[in-house]
Amino acid sequence: MVSLVVHAVLGGAVVLWIVRSNPNIFRRPAQGPLLSPLELVYLTVGVVSVGFGWWFNVTFVLDYGPDQLFFNPLWGDGSWAQYIELMYDNPAAGSAGADFTIANVVILPIVTIIDGLRRGIAKPWLFFVATLFASFTFGWAFYLLTVERQRRLAAEASAVGDADHPADGADVRGAVGS
Secondary structure (H helix, E strand, C coil): CHHHHHHHHHHHHHHHHHHHHCCCCCCCCCCCCCCCHHHHHHHHHHHHHHHHHHHHHHHHHHHHCCCCCCCCCCCCCCCHHHHHHHHCCCHHHHHHHHHHHHHHHHHHHHHHHHHHHHHCCCCCCHHHHHHHHCCHHHHHHHHHHHHHHHHHHHHHHHHHCCCCCCCCCCCCHHHCCC
16 A cells, blocks of 8 residues: 555656746746636546546555555556556457557657657656556646646737746757757
């Protein structure tokens, strides 16, 4: 069970790292609400997905893990290795597991890293890392929230001519060509 607590702390740390790495995107807006309705939808979907996922993860650890507080989270009973093995336990689960694995381990990092660098988002690879501790859906939802927030703040800054707070990531823009 301690591994789940460590998992949660690491997930929170990654989200905080993303936010702190992108101060122009996650600053308080000069006007309007802290979160737009669309940003709130993304955040809500992401947080709800973490709740559902963690319900099943805790149940998995309690049902399959050894009856002890400390155990190896990488292999053995109740581990990541067993979790992945059970994800391919039958053809139906294997189909969903393969699709999920490819989407999470290949597509999400490609999109968030390439698109994130093009948009000037600092450390976009952290959205993939967040999926390892929170959920696949949370990683996507938080990335979409970040992109929407960046768009909204850039529009606000250009409307008021605020060159001191560009939300377009101009500080890291040259990282990848368009």
